[in-house]
Amino acid sequence: MGLIDYADAYRMLQRYGIRSVESRYVPNAKEAVSFSKGKPIVLKAISQKALHKSRSGLVALNLSSDKEITQSYNQLTRKAQQFRPYKILAQRMVSRGTEIIIGGKIDSQFGKMILLGLGGIYVETFKDFALRLCPITKYDAESMLRQLKSSAIVAPDKQTASHITELLLKTSRMFMENEITELDLNPVLIHDGTYDAVDLRIIK
Amino acid sequence: MKKGNQKIKYADLRHIMSPKSVAIIGASENPDKIGHVILQNYVDSGFAGKIYPININTTGKILSFKAYKSVLELKGKVDLAVIAIPAQVVPQALDECGRAGVKGAVVVSGGFAEVGEVKLEEDLIRVANKYSMPVIGPNCLGVMDLRSRNDTLFLPTFKIDRPKIGGVSFASQSGAVGSTVLDLISNEGFGLARFISYGNASVVDEVDVLEYLAHDKETKVIVFYIEGVKRGKEFAETAKKTTKLKPVVIIKGGVTSAGSQAAHSHTAALAGSAEAYEAIFRQFGFAIATDIKDLLNFAKIFDTQPPATGNRIAIITNGGGTGVLATDAVCQNGLVVAKLSKESEQSLRKSMPPIVNIRMPLDMAGDADDKRFSTVLEVIENDPNIDAIIAVALFQTPGADSRVAATLIHYATHMSKPMVVISMGGSYTKMHKEMMESAGVPVYDSPGDAARSLAALINYSRYKKGI
Numbered sequence: 001m002g003l004i005d006y007a008d009a010y011r012m013l014q015r016y017g018i019r020s021v022e023s024r025y026v027p028n029a030k031e032a033v034s035f036s037k038g039k040p041i042v043l044k045a046i047s048q049k050a051l052h053k054s055r056s057g058l059v060a061l062n063l064s065s066d067k068e069i070t071q072s073y074n075q076l077t078r079k080a081q082q083f084r085p086y087k088i089l090a091q092r093m094v095s096r097g098t099e100i101i102i103g104g105k106i107d108s109q110f111g112k113m114i115l116l117g118l119g120g121i122y123v124e125t126f127k128d129f130a131l132r133l134c135p136i137t138k139y140d141a142e143s144m145l146r147q148l149k150s151s152a153i154v155a156p157d158k159q160t161a162s163h164i165t166e167l168l169l170k171t172s173r174m175f176m177e178n179e180i181t182e183l184d185l186n187p188v189l190i191h192d193g194t195y196d197a198v199d200l201r202i203i204k
Numbered sequence: 205m206k207k208g209n210q211k212i213k214y215a216d217l218r219h220i221m222s223p224k225s226v227a228i229i230g231a232s233e234n235p236d237k238i239g240h241v242i243l244q245n246y247v248d249s250g251f252a253g254k255i256y257p258i259n260i261n262t263t264g265k266i267l268s269f270k271a272y273k274s275v276l277e278l279k280g281k282v283d284l285a286v287i288a289i290p291a292q293v294v295p296q297a298l299d300e301c302g303r304a305g306v307k308g309a310v311v312v313s314g315g316f317a318e319v320g321e322v323k324l325e326e327d328l329i330r331v332a333n334k335y336s337m338p339v340i341g342p343n344c345l346g347v348m349d350l351r352s353r354n355d356t357l358f359l360p361t362f363k364i365d366r367p368k369i370g371g372v373s374f375a376s377q378s379g380a381v382g383s384t385v386l387d388l389i390s391n392e393g394f395g396l397a398r399f400i401s402y403g404n405a406s407v408v409d410e411v412d413v414l415e416y417l418a419h420d421k422e423t424k425v426i427v428f429y430i431e432g433v434k435r436g437k438e439f440a441e442t443a444k445k446t447t448k449l450k451p452v453v454i455i456k457g458g459v460t461s462a463g464s465q466a467a468h469s470h471t472a473a474l475a476g477s478a479e480a481y482e483a484i485f486r487q488f489g490f491a492i493a494t495d496i497k498d499l500l501n502f503a504k505i506f507d508t509q510p511p512a513t514g515n516r517i518a519i520i521t522n523g524g525g526t527g528v529l530a531t532d533a534v535c536q537n538g539l540v541v542a543k544l545s546k547e548s549e550q551s552l553r554k555s556m557p558p559i560v561n562i563r564m565p566l567d568m569a570g571d572a573d574d575k576r577f578s579t580v581l582e583v584i585e586n587d588p589n590i591d592a593i594i595a596v597a598l599f600q601t602p603g604a605d606s607r608v609a610a611t612l613i614h615y616a617t618h619m620s621k622p623m624v625v626i627s628m629g630g631s632y633t634k635m636h637k638e639m640m641e642s643a644g645v646p647v648y649d650s651p652g653d654a655a656r657s658l659a660a661l662i663n664y665s666r667y668k669k670g671i
Contacts, residue, residue, distance in 0.1 A: 101470060101471070103469060103470060103471025103472075103474075103475075104471060105469065105471045105472045105475055107436070107475070107477065107480040108477070109432075109433065109436035109477065109480060109481075110436040110437065110439075110440055110480055110484055111436065111437055113475060113480060113483060115471045115474065115475055117474065123470050123474065124470070124473070124474075127474060129474055129475075130483075131475050131479055131480065131482075131483035132483055132486075132487045133440055133483065133484055133487055137671070139670045139671055140487055142670075143486075143487075143670070147486070182469040182471060182472050183469065183471070184469040184470050184471055186470055201469055203469065
């Protein structure tokens with residue numbers, strides 16, 4: 001059991017056509033600046049020992065100037081000392097959107113199950129989620145979305161709804177075809193008529 | 205049930221449910237013994253097949269039946285053995301059943317894995333597998349089949365009512381919930397097809413029971429109380445197949461367990477075992493009841509009403525306030541209040557007195573008699589904007605009498621749309637409620653019960669259409 005490296009997880013999602021924000025490990029502040037190309041980015045310290053990055057202060061959002069990026073990079077590396085070994089990941093900053101969670105776990109009785117819920121910081125507060133046994137059908141995916149109390153917030157229009165059902169079907173396939181015991185895509189940001197997985201946690 | 209590694213297609217419970225001959229192992233003259241009560245019940249219920257009391261200490265006769273020391277004396281003659289003897293000697297008695305060619309057994313006796321006697325239960329399973337014999341129990345009430353008057357319950361008939369014959373089958377892991385619900389069903393309008401209390405589920409388990417009831421021709425609706433399942437994956441597969449054939453109403457005991465505390469992900473923290481069960485029920489179209497009352501509420505709508513084409517509900521009433529409460533209940537349960545079509549509106553405007561507002565909820569006023577009910581229901585039956593009907597019939601009103609009940613019976617049993625009735629009140633109402641229920645109309649005491657039950661039916665209809 002162990003967390004799959006972010007870069008490997010990212011590639012796995014790409015293989016299944018699951019959109020996630022462009023990301024790269026950056027060995028130093030200079031590389032982070034060049035990844036940014038003047039556009040806003042996010043820096044995250046990634047460590048097996050820190051499962052809740054934002055809670056541990058290991059995330060710096062919305063950095064665009066060279067100075068901001070360099071300063072935050074140095075701050076992050078200081079904070080991350082207690083979680084060594086770690087790596088710093090640079091990601092494109094996605095503008096605002098609704099945060100959802102797509103997850104997977106193995107139930108001891110029934111097997112692999114997939115979860116859809118209102119995501120980000122709301123997961124544990126509202127516990128608004130739907131769960132199904134994998135592999136799921138299109139009907140299952142649609143009924144998961146319908147089941148959410150927040151379905152009108154999560155999928156305000158048909159296009160978004162079909163993005164989410166597609167995403168659920170792809171995630172179910174990925175979960176079934178790989179040696180995965182748990183996974184969190186949290187949050188997945190719903191924005192501008194599309195979506196992007198912003199944080200990934202896949203456990204072997 | 206499993207035989208070695210090889211799975212049996214599904215446990216053949218026919219001989220257990222409707223046997224032509226029964227051996228009661230542990231039958232006794234002593235009224236304090238469970239074996240006595242079981243034998244007495246077979247006599248009282250008028251079982252038409254052969255009855256063979258078995259008692260190792262017998263001197264010849266028990267309750268005027270010829271008694272035997274062992275089932276081995278009856279080789280080839282016995283369909284069902286009901287075993288009510290101390291746990292230690294059950295495996296041996298079961299082995300004798302196997303050698304005598306008994307086709308199935310119910311082990312009523314407790315004292316197995318539920319009290320830590322795991323080895324004893326393993327012995328029982330081994331014997332059952334050796335003879336490929338379906339065994340229900342141990343630690344259970346067993347079965348009741350009203351058509352063949354087969355009744356293994358060790359509860360005297362004066363303590364628990366026996367239901368009438370019908371299409372609802374009820375399976376329960378727990379004997380306590382089993383007997384309580386059975387007693388309650390006896391006082392409902394609908395009847396029972398089969399009852400199975402399967403206790404420790406050591407041989408015949410939840411999957412076998414569900415599969416048997418799914419294929420059973422007498423069973424229209426399955427009602428299930430479970431605390432857990434032994435074969436999760438097979439249960440999910442069987443659930444999926446079963447709900448394609450008939451509705452299943454389920455209640456699960458022990459749903460308040462928390463998610464795993466040591467979880468590595470949000471997902472694992474959110475989705476504990478109780479959530480997994482609920483997800484499986486939902487995914488495969490079970491109607492989930494959260495209390496015993498809803499178990500019965502849901503059973504009666506599934507037993508009598510056709511599937512719904514959608515969730516647009518017409519509410520008609522002879523009492524304004526109750527119509528408003530019904531409207532609230534409809535909205536709270538994910539249903540919508542229907543809008544009358546233009547044609548319906550025009551037709552009702554002509555036929556209703558001026559005091560009636562032609563809109564939903566349709567308040568037909570306190571003087572509404574059977575003719576007014578009938579006129580409205582005729583229009584609603586043919587309105588394409590309406591999928592299902594809630595009729596509030598308050599029998600305290602000046603216009604309502606037995607003719608209103610008869611009208612409601614006519615529509616609720618002839619329409620292609622589902623209909624439920626809400627009637628609340630004292631003895632005059634209760635009389636009409638019984639009249640309607642025994643004719644196949646689901647009648648509810650409260651708008652909440654009615655709307656929840658209708659929502660359960662509509663969800664299942666949508667599930668069947670969607671998959």
